[in-house]
Amino acid sequence: MKEILQDLSFEEMESLVLSLGEKKYRAAQLWRGLMQGKKISDITDLSKAFKAKLLERFEDEPVRIAETLTSSDGTEKYLFALADGNIIEGVFMRYKYGNTQCVSTQVGCRMNCAFCASGLGGLVRDLTAGEILSQILVVNALHGGTPEKRAVTNVVLMGSGEPLDNYGNTVRFLRNVSREGGIGISPRNISLSTCGIVPKMYALADEGIPVNLTVSLHNADDEERARIMPAAKAYKIADILKACDYYFEKTGRRYIFEYSLIHGENADRQHAEKLISVLKGRPCHVNLIRLNEVKERALSGADEKEAYRFLGMLEKAGLSATLRRRTGADIGGACGQLRASRLKGE
Helix, strand or coil, X not given: CCECHHHCCHHHHXXXXXXXXXXXXXXXXXXXXXXXXCCHHHCCCCCHHHHHHHHHHECCCCEEEEEEEECCCCCEEEEEEECCCCEEEEEEEEECCEEEEEXXXXXXXXXXXXXXXXXXXXXXXXXXXXXXXXXXXXXXXXXXXXCCCCCCCEEEECCCCCHHHHHHHHHHHHHHHHCCCCCCCCHHHEEEEECCXXXXXHHHHCCCXXXXXXXXXXXXXXXXXXXXXXHHHCCCHHHHHHHHHHHXXXXXXXXXXXXXXXXXXXXXXXXXXXXXXHHCCCCEEEEXXXXXXXXXXXXXXXXXXXXXXXXXXXXXXXXXXXXCCCCCHHHCCCCCHHHHHHHCCC
């Protein structure tokens, strides 16, 4: 596979242009074309000779939409094809406040959480920063967006992969996606979801990129959490909470806990009370999720009555909590499901 031009910062792109014998202003033309979601070969204000030089070294189209599924609620799920033949997926969700895109950070995942399809085949490889960014660029262009008037207004790093397990590429992506003059998505409109890799949570806090930190908690008991999340064997909840406190101290951003409600596992009164005892008084929000069931996993989601009962207990105790609107259930909305089915030839 060739290099990914979208990995570069604007300053690096300027250096590249000069090294190829072109005028410095060509970097702005190249940068703008890429931010519009164009292939290198489709950027019309660059000469054929210059584009030929670029294409000797860089992929023309690092990410393309290979398949689109549309839900009855308007949610769109994409199967993205990468230049090396791997596939990943993403989701485009419409809300009153704007449009949110869920992006992947790895091909597969090695966290192997018991409720998630992303880890079914293990980790294949990390995505580069440019491959993460290109998912947004092509979907923004698909919906008629431009760098000045984006169709994608919010981003969540909650697709396949653990963002902090691909730390360097994730941070480079965050800097490039939020820089002025590019696609320009504010860090405050970006959420990064982690299963709780504590050392990298501290490192992220020190980066000066105030994204919304979201921790996949799913159980407030260490032993029970480890049954469904193998990473919990390495990082205890008390250590995760300390890292969250540090993140709040450094960024001023309250942190969010994702809690997938699993019938018979973590959705009863006992588990609500345990969650309350652990989180009460903290500058956090709890995002409850009715599990999108994965047929390869032997877990089922809580029903609507069970979910709202759990939410009511948290709210009565004074916790900030919401029940996430369920989207894309009829198109395999949970991360990893579409990729897993296509790899099996379904």
